Amino acid sequence: xxTVTQSQPEMSVQEAETVTLSCTYxxxxxxxxxxxxxxxxxxxxxxxxxxxxYKQQNATExxxxxxxxxxxxxxxxxxxxxxxxxxxxxxxxxxxxIFYNDMRFGAGTRLTVKP
Amino acid sequence: ETGVTQTPRHxxxxxxNKKSLKCEQHLGHxxxxxxxxxxxxxxxxxxxxxxxxRVENNSVPSRxxxxxxxxxxxxxxxxxxQPEDSALYLCASSQAGRxxGYTFGSGTRLTVV
Numbered sequence: 001x002x003t004v005t006q007s008q009p010e011m012s013v014q015e016a017e018t019v020t021l022s023c024t025y026x027x028x029x030x031x032x033x034x035x036x037x038x039x040x041x042x043x044x045x046x047x048x049x050x051x052x053x054y055k056q057q058n059a060t061e062x063x064x065x066x067x068x069x070x071x072x073x074x075x076x077x078x079x080x081x082x083x084x085x086x087x088x089x090x091x092x093x094x095x096x097x098i099f100y101n102d103m104r105f106g107a108g109t110r111l112t113v114k115p
Numbered sequence: 116e117t118g119v120t121q122t123p124r125h126x127x128x129x130x131x132n133k134k135s136l137k138c139e140q141h142l143g144h145x146x147x148x149x150x151x152x153x154x155x156x157x158x159x160x161x162x163x164x165x166x167x168x169r170v171e172n173n174s175v176p177s178r179x180x181x182x183x184x185x186x187x188x189x190x191x192x193x194x195x196x197q198p199e200d201s202a203l204y205l206c207a208s209s210q211a212g213r214x215x216g217y218t219f220g221s222g223t224r225l226t227v228v
Contacts, residue, residue, distance in 0.1 A: 033214040043203060045219035052214065091158070097212055101148075101171045105158045 003027065004092055004106035012112040013082045020067075021077045021109045023092030030054075032096045034068065036077045039108070040088040048090070051075065079111075087113045118142045121206050121220035129228055130196060136223045138189040138206030144218070146211040147189040149181060152203040152222070164189060165211050196227045 003026045013019035025034070034051040051059045051068050058066050063083075067076045075094075079086055092106040119140045128134050138147065149161040163171040164183040172181075178200075180192040189206060203224050207217040 033216070035216045037216075037219075042221060043205075043224075044221040045205065045207075045217075047216050047218075050214075050216055093216075095214060095216070097214055099170075101160055101163050101173070103160075103217065107157045 004094065004104050006090075006092055006106035006109050008109045009107070010110045010112070012114060013079070013086075014114050015082055015084060017082055018078060018080045019082055019111065021079075021090050021092075021111070023075045023077070023106055025073050025075065025092070025094050025104070025106075027073070027094060027096060029096045029098070032094050034066075034075045035093045035095070036064070036066070036075075037091040037093060037105075038086075038088045039091065040085075045091065049077065082113050084113050084115060087111055118218050119206060119208055119220035121204075121223055123223060124221065125224045125226075127226045127228060128193065128196065130198075132196075133192070133194040135193065136191040136204055136206075136225075138191075138220055140187055140189075140206075140208040140218070142208060142210075142218060144208035144210050145186060146209045147183060147186075148207040148209075148217065149189070149191050150205040150207065152205055158205070162191075193225075196225075198227050201225055201227045 005024045032053045036048040037045045049061045063080045065078045089108045095103045122137045146165045151159040161175045162181040182190040203222045205222045206220045209217045
């Protein structure tokens with residue numbers, strides 16, 4: 001069963017505006033890592049941002065930031081000042097590190113950026 | 116330079132052909148993965164290698180055969196594939212147990228005719 005849910009198959013945003021992509025996950029572990037990956041048309045999955053579950057402070061990377069709500073098992077990605085190059089599929093994922101195959105991915109959200 | 120290089124980028128093969136996909140990483144990672152990405156489906160983990168030993172195969176059909184000769188190289192040997200095997204095949208590597216996520220290659224777009 002899928003344990004990472006991205007409820008928005010598609011999103012669009014106007015260039016220079018802000019957009020938030022949603023992600024919820026389900027794990028019984030208390031220690032884990034959360035990730036957002038971007039997959040542009042070039043197909044390579046690129047790590048956008050990483051969050052350690054034991055850290056309360058939300059991670060930020062330039063225009064990308066997360067809203068991590070551990071109790072709610074929610075991990076949303078906010079993209080500020082959206083650029084045309086942000087258009088891509090975005091995948092949410094978590095990894096409990098217990099086994100080598102513990103990385104779980106969501107089904108993805110396709111983001112379109114309108115000029 | 117992405118750190119993980121996959122070849123070929125595109126591959127068209129008949130159902131009776133035998134071909135191989137290649138993945139190479141020079142990041143010093145100790146785990147490598149094959150994923151299948153089909154349209155409108157979540158990423159499917161196919162194989163995991165850690166320290167050159169296969170630790171997971173997720174019930175993949177035997178027409179897919181992985182090989183990991185050393186920690187930097189990973190192959191996926193293909194034979195007698197079916198049209199439903201057409202997909203993007205992604206290779207990834209990681210430093211297992213460190214929580215830094217995976218580094219992915221650009222994938223091989225496979226079309227089975």
